[in-house]
Amino acid sequence: MPRSKEQFEEIRKKTKENILKAALKLFAKKGYHGTSINDIAKAAKISKGLAYNYFESKQKIIDAIFEEYFEEGAQFIEIMDSIKDPYEKLRLMIEFTFKYYEENEEQWLLYASFIFQPEVLKKGKKLAAKFNQKYLEKMEEVFKALGFKNPKMELRFLGALLDGVGVDYFFDKSFFPLNEMKIFLLEKYSKEEIMRIVNSN
Amino acid sequence: MPRSKEQFEEIRKKTKENILKAALKLFAKKGYHGTSINDIAKAAKISKGLAYNYFESKQKIIDAIFEEYFEEGAQFIEIMDSIKDPYEKLRLMIEFTFKYYEENEEQWLLYASFIFQPEVLKKGKKLAAKFNQKYLEKMEEVFKALGFKNPKMELRFLGALLDGVGVDYFFDKSFFPLNEMKIFLLEKYSKEEIMRIVNSN
Amino acid sequence: MPRSKEQFEEIRKKTKENILKAALKLFAKKGYHGTSINDIAKAAKISKGLAYNYFESKQKIIDAIFEEYFEEGAQFIEIMDSIKDPYEKLRLMIEFTFKYYEENEEQWLLYASFIFQPEVLKKGKKLAAKFNQKYLEKMEEVFKALGFKNPKMELRFLGALLDGVGVDYFFDKSFFPLNEMKIFLLEKYSKEEIMRIVNSN
């Protein structure tokens, strides 16, 4: 008697996730080209052939990883939308970023290393650009609401800052004071400080 | 008439530079693994065999590129050392960074895409870490001299910011207001502004 | 209530026929190697595993198809045997061939494409050679009875002609005047014409 449809789906889902997890780890460490399907299969403890039962090519594996990445991004935007207070939004933007760095090292490394090689991952670049634009638009509204004189540039400033924190942190994790930096930033962007800056103009 | 030793060396140097230039362009665009020796040879308009006459492996080519990169870095530190005024040093740090982004796109892209894949370029990573540490130490002295309350974090802050500007700019050059950002930053880190901040503590 | 033995056998027979039909279609269109077991299973709307319940290998499927092919051939010879008049036999040889071309395209295409690759289908080749020889022997008797001066060559002539009609017809069905050719041949090989030729010698 064959397995039921549900059982098959369960198996597929698990194995798929298993492959993606193994692939993410390896891609992040050794790069896309530096990781072979063989490597992935071994790490996932399956045969090479089975990997192709789930993803029709190596490219499709990395595509799936990036899709998941931006699905998480979309979720983050939804959370942001649900919050009304701009000071709170600002705080969340900072805290979420640091949380992401702490919990999603591999994802971030992969993202970072690929984003600068658009020929390697055209699809990912497009997704990223789209997400980025949407995010910036939404945050610009927040910065306007906060009363900044030059909200666009202030947003770009903070955006670059947070990205750079990721770069510097992952460049040498043991050397970069991530937590200290979070406190430092939350202080600089606290409600009191912002009001002080805005009113001093 | 045989060429003189000098002429030979001149030719070798030029060909070498030619190969490195072609390789840099391709690596930056298509990645290390995505670029074949054949691609490089074609771009440099030489034969594959000749490339091996100059570099004993593909790895050595990328190593040479990174060496050049950090030689430039060392030169920058020398320039910084020659300047005494801390306000001027700070201004130079910012201006030099923006200048580099504008003039050395490929170098930066290559650097950025490799730095997050340590297994791909162990040697480069080490060089970078060494340079970085030295640079931060020197700059911390500057930030102390400027009178910042928390010079270490303020330096980290500016460092992250400048790195993030690179990330955001190269992510989508047409979309990022690079020049506006430079002016914005030079304003924020002008002598007047710094003195104001420092004195308000 | 369990099914009876007869019902089971009925199901098996139908499924088997179903698989063979699907396989024939695909083999004819995409070739033996170009058709996967998966393709066949999908076309037959069963699972891969079930196909192996019926045929122990892909090879056995094509073997079964060829067996059926030559069973039909044997039936044809039986029909021929039951007819006594040589003029009628000749007419039947021609008409049957054209009928076969019109009704069994896939069978013929498969046969034609395989027969010239003996290494691919040794068993089929042998069966074909055996059938062929038997057929020629029987037909030679007919041609002798018709009074041809050189019955062997006349038979070879007509045999080649009919094979060639198949080749030319299937090469481009819309371009070849199959029906016209049938009429043309039946005329050339009519009783009157044959008597005329035979008597003119």
Next chain:
Amino acid sequence: MPRSKEQFEEIRKKTKENILKAALKLFAKKGYHGTSINDIAKAAKISKGLAYNYFESKQKIIDAIFEEYFEEGAQFIEIMDSIKDPYEKLRLMIEFTFKYYEENEEQWLLYASFIFQPEVLKKGKKLAAKFNQKYLEKMEEVFKALGFKNPKMELRFLGALLDGVGVDYFFDKSFFPLNEMKIFLLEKYSKEEIMRIVNSN
């Protein structure tokens, strides 16, 4: 000192021809899918890699073989064009066909086995159809000039006959009386015989 351009071209030409010859032999015997690049490389006594230096894919190898095949066909048409006497043209059509069967077994087998699997070789099929049409057009003029009552069908008749001779001959070379058939046909299509037929209408 590198080889001269001419030397390189000479090498390429020879190796290319070498590969094509080995491939033709194997394809004819074992079929396209039944022959691996490895097989070809071994037969040509080169490495797999080198095969790809000359042909970018297995498909391109078979394409090249078919191209050569139809180039020869074009040459044949040219020869035919240079002859004016229709009786002579007819004789040549027959003699050339038999000559081809005798001297180009592998080419013909390959052609025959592929022509019925259009999905395997779309390009070849197109080339063949084009050649065929052109050839038939030209020959129809010949058959008209010979005075046949139904030139189109008579041409189709002879065309099918010659194709069928190929089929039957290659099906079992030791069994088919090729030379006898040639004499038989040249007799049937001799000037005297044709004039007799044409005038008896």
Next chain:
DNA sequence: TATGAATGAGATTTCATTCAT
């Protein structure tokens, strides 16, 4: 110095067949 033919190891991919349920 210079060329590109040639190699061979290893990568991606396919698929007949087996297996657990």
Next chain:
DNA sequence: AATGAATGAAATCTCATTCAT
């Protein structure tokens, strides 16, 4: 009887490196 996940061998193809000239 029936399913499709899983395997593994073999196929196609790539490319850094070497070699003959």
